[in-house]
Amino acid sequence: MADFKFEPSKYVPFRDKEVIARCRAIKREDIDKHQNKDLKIRVLKDADVPYMKMTDMVARIKKSSDEGSQLVMILPNPAPGDRHVARLVNAMRLNCKNVHIFAMDEYADENGNIAPDTWEFGFGYAMKKNLVYQIDESLRMPEKNVHVFTNKNINDYGKMIADMGGADICYSGPGWTGHVAFVEPDAPEFDLPLEEWLKTGPKVCTLSPFTLAQNSLHGSFGMSGDLSAVPPKAATIGPAEVVGSKNRIDTHALGVHGTATSWQRLITRLCLHGPVTPKLPTSIHQLLRTDVYISETSAMNIEPNWDKGY
Numbered sequence: 001m002a003d004f005k006f007e008p009s010k011y012v013p014f015r016d017k018e019v020i021a022r023c024r025a026i027k028r029e030d031i032d033k034h035q036n037k038d039l040k041i042r043v044l045k046d047a048d049v050p051y052m053k054m055t056d057m058v059a060r061i062k063k064s065s066d067e068g069s070q071l072v073m074i075l076p077n078p079a080p081g082d083r084h085v086a087r088l089v090n091a092m093r094l095n096c097k098n099v100h101i102f103a104m105d106e107y108a109d110e111n112g113n114i115a116p117d118t119w120e121f122g123f124g125y126a127m128k129k130n131l132v133y134q135i136d137e138s139l140r141m142p143e144k145n146v147h148v149f150t151n152k153n154i155n156d157y158g159k160m161i162a163d164m165g166g167a168d169i170c171y172s173g174p175g176w177t178g179h180v181a182f183v184e185p186d187a188p189e190f191d192l193p194l195e196e197w198l199k200t201g202p203k204v205c206t207l208s209p210f211t212l213a214q215n216s217l218h219g220s221f222g223m224s225g226d227l228s229a230v231p232p233k234a235a236t237i238g239p240a241e242v243v244g245s246k247n248r249i250d251t252h253a254l255g256v257h258g259t260a261t262s263w264q265r266l267i268t269r270l271c272l273h274g275p276v277t278p279k280l281p282t283s284i285h286q287l288l289r290t291d292v293y294i295s296e297t298s299a300m301n302i303e304p305n306w307d308k309g310y
Contacts, residue, residue: 077104201241252264
């Protein structure tokens with residue numbers, strides 16, 4: 001059989017072919033093995049993975065309610081599942097007055113102007129719609145405890161979290177590029193050596209074309225590949241906020257409406273078993289104490305299936 005060799009496209013952020021080949025070959029039974037024993041990797045049934053975040057959120061909110069203690073959470077969005085968290089909060093009559101939530105990121109236009117939380121496609125809007133306003137008003141966290149990115153606070157957003165002692169929990173999951181939050185591997189705003197990159201806080205950055213493609217498949221944008229519907233930039237927490245969090249949960253469970261297709265299958269392996277590098281931003285968790293939950297679909301072996309097309 002003829003051999004045909006080529007270099008990955010210049011648009012691919014991480015292009016080390018030897019590392020890619022090694023990670024591509026990692027089998028399902030080995031994906032949860034890691035030399036960092038504080039990186040707790042578990043493979044779960046697809047349907048179970050989203051509930052790990054929800055369960056953790058409710059447990060933390062209950063502790064805050066019972067003790068009257070402060071709780072600071074960094075939340076990814078849009079997360080329709082947060083409606084279930086709100087329902088449990090209401091059913092259990094949990095007091096959220098000491099709960100502070102920070103949106104992990106928010107879209108911005110080509111000039112870096114951050115979308116307001118009244119924009120229905122934005123992440124601040126989704127966080128309030130799916131979580132905050134679903135909680136009974138008598139239990140709901142005060143408006144001053146609900147933090148979203150704005151043009152005014154972007155330069156102070158990291159300090160706002162740090163001044164509260166850092167986040168108690170940061171929830172995340174890798175994008176197609178391996179981004180953590182919207183810290184993109186090919187964004188010029190985050191083109192820094194690893195040591196400096198790890199200390200970098202919130203910025204407005206340029207989104208990868210791959211992220212535009214990924215997000216164009218989301219329900220909020222019509223699931224139709226409408227690249228023009230996704231804004232070109234975003235405000236995002238930086239690696240420093242991930243490092244500064246007391247606890248982290250990283251979820252790898254994105255597929256295509258319950259099919260075996262998952263663009264996350266390779267990037268999961270690269271971020272968990274490749275090098276720690278700004279070219280694979282979610283690889284930061286390899287240095288930290290993190291709970292990682294991978295769906296069976298994302299953990300599947302990477303093998304050709306000649307009977308399938310798209």
